[in-house]
Amino acid sequence: MLNNVVKDYLYNYNTIELIQKETQEVIFDYPNNAFITGKNKDLSFVKTFFLKNRAVYISKHNRFADYPTHTHDFLEFNYMLDGKCEQIINGEPFTLHTGDLLLMDNNSHHKIRALSEHDILINIIFPMENFSTELLSELKQQKNMLFQFLMQDISKHSEGGFVFFDAEKNPTIRDILEQMINVYFTGLTFSNEILRSYVPILFMELIGNTDYHLNGVVQKTITNETIIQSLKYIESEYQTLTLSELSKKLAYNKNYLSNLLKAKLGHTFTELLNEERLKNSVLLLELTTLPITDVAEQVGFSNLNYFYRIFTKKYGVKPKEFRMKKG
Numbered sequence: 497m498l499n500n501v502v503k504d505y506l507y508n509y510n511t512i513e514l515i516q517k518e519t520q521e522v523i524f525d526y527p528n529n530a531f532i533t534g535k536n537k538d539l540s541f542v543k544t545f546f547l548k549n550r551a552v553y554i555s556k557h558n559r560f561a562d563y564p565t566h567t568h569d570f571l572e573f574n575y576m577l578d579g580k581c582e583q584i585i586n587g588e589p590f591t592l593h594t595g596d597l598l599l600m601d602n603n604s605h606h607k608i609r610a611l612s613e614h615d616i617l618i619n620i621i622f623p624m625e626n627f628s629t630e631l632l633s634e635l636k637q638q639k640n641m642l643f644q645f646l647m648q649d650i651s652k653h654s655e656g657g658f659v660f661f662d663a664e665k666n667p668t669i670r671d672i673l674e675q676m677i678n679v680y681f682t683g684l685t686f687s688n689e690i691l692r693s694y695v696p697i698l699f700m701e702l703i704g705n706t707d708y709h710l711n712g713v714v715q716k717t718i719t720n721e722t723i724i725q726s727l728k729y730i731e732s733e734y735q736t737l738t739l740s741e742l743s744k745k746l747a748y749n750k751n752y753l754s755n756l757l758k759a760k761l762g763h764t765f766t767e768l769l770n771e772e773r774l775k776n777s778v779l780l781l782e783l784t785t786l787p788i789t790d791v792a793e794q795v796g797f798s799n800l801n802y803f804y805r806i807f808t809k810k811y812g813v814k815p816k817e818f819r820m821k822k823g
Contacts, residue, residue, distance in 0.1 A: 499678045506556050506577070506616050506677075516561040520610065525558060531566070539566040551692035553621040554680040557581075559611040567605050572621050574598040575663075575673055579615030583608050585658060592617070595664025597673075597702075601657050618677060622695060662707040669706060672698050722746060723760050726753070727768070734772040735796040739765045770806055773797060777807065781819045788815045 498506070512523045531541045557563070557574075565584070574581070576592040583590050584607040585600070592598060600606065611617060663669040676694050679687050702708065709721075729742055742765070743750040757765055773795040780791045789800055792815075797803035808814050813821065 498674050499682055502678055502681045505681060506618075510558070512558045513560055516558060520561055522561040522563055523558070539564065541566060541568040541570075551622065551688050552676070552680070552695065553619075554677060555619045557608065557611065557617040557619055559613065559615060562610050563608040565605055565607040567603050568600075568621075569602055570621055571602065572600045572619060574600070575618040575620060577616040577618050577673075577677075579612065581608065581611060581615060581617045590660075593664070595670060597661040597663040597669065599659040599661065604658055618673070620673075620676070660709045661702055662709075663702070666701070666706045668701050669698070672701060722748070722753075722756065726757060730768055730772050734769060734776065735794070737769065769796075774807060774810055777803070777815070778811075778818070781815055782822050791815065 509517070512525050515523055526541070531539045533539060574583075574592060574597070576594055576596045578594055580594070581592040583592070583598075586605055590598075608617070661669070663673075672694060676691060676698070679690050679694075684690065725746055726742060729737060729745060739750055739754060743753050746753065748756075754765055757763065757768065761768065763771070777791050777795045777797075780786055780794060784791075786794070792800050792803040804814060807818075811818055
C-alpha cells in the first residue's frame with residue numbers, strides 16, 4: 497500500500513502540471529544533459545543523467561500534455577498506477593490500464609498522450625548491465641530457462657521491442673512496485689540498496705507468475721511466443737513431456753519445432769528437458785533423503801544409468817557424492 501505522503505505527492509498537482517493543465521503544452525522537466533536530439537529530431541534520453549549514483553530512478557509522468565516521441569539507452573518500466581495511458585510505441589497505438597506494466601527495451605520509440613487528472617503513470621528506470629548480473633546471480637540455482645531466453649532476447653536486439661505484463665492480475669506485483677515507490681519517494685536510509693534488491697525480486701515474480709506478451713519490431717512473428725510456450729511446458733511437465741506431445745499441444749510439426757528450438761535456444765528438446773530434470777533432481781538431492789533411484793524416477797528418468805551419466809557430466813560428481821558435499 498502506498499504511503500499517504502507519497503500518495504499525496506503523486507495525485508496532487510505539481511508546478512509543471514498546473515502550467516500544462518492551463519496550456520496543454522508540454523514543459524520539459526529535464527536539463528539539456530539528460531537527452532540528445534537525434535537526426536529525426538526525436539529526443540534520446542541518456543542513462544548517465546538518470547542513473548548517476550542511483551541503482552533505480554523512479555518518477556511520476558506529468559499529466560495534461562502530450563509528451564513527444566522519444567527514446568532512451570536504458571530499460572524502462574511504465575507502470576500504470578491508476579487510470580489509463582495511451583501511447584504510440586514504435587508507430588503502433590498501445591493503451592495501459594490500471595495495474596498494467598510495460599517494459600521497454602533500449603531504443604524503443606514512444607509518444608505518450610496527455611494524461612487526465614486521475615491517470616497516474618510511474619516511470620521506473622534501471623541499467624540493463626547491472627540488472628543482468630544481479631538477476632542472473634539470483635537465479636543461478638533455479639536456472640530458469642524461460643527467464644534466460646526472455647532476457648537474452650530483449651538484450652541482444654537494438655530495434656526497441658517491448659514486453660507487456662498483465663500485472664493487474666498479480667497482486668504481488670502491485671505490492672512490490674508500491675514498496676519500491678514508497679522507498680524511493682520517502683528517501684529511506686539505504687534506499688539505493690533497498691531498491692537494488694527489489695529489482696530481481698520483481699523480475700522473478702514477473703517471469704514466474706505473470707502473463708506477458710512480447711511485442712515490437714523484433715517480436716512481430718509468432719516465433720518467440722512458440723519458444724516461450726515450449727519452455728513453459730518443459731518447466732511444468734518435465735517429468736513426462738515428449739517432443740511429440742509438445743508438438744501436438746502447440747499444433748506444430750515435430751521436426752519443425754525441434755529445429756526451431758535448436759535454432760533459437762542453441763539446444764535440442766532433449767537437452768532442454770534434461771536440463772529441467774537435472775535442476776529438479778538437485779533440489780530433491782539437497783532437500784530430501786530419497787534414494788537416488790527414486791530421485792531419478794520422480795524427475796522423469798526411467799534409465800538410472802543414463803541419469804548417472806548426464807548428472808556426472810554436468811556437475812562433475814555422481815548424485816550420491818553431490819548430496820554428501822551439499823549435506
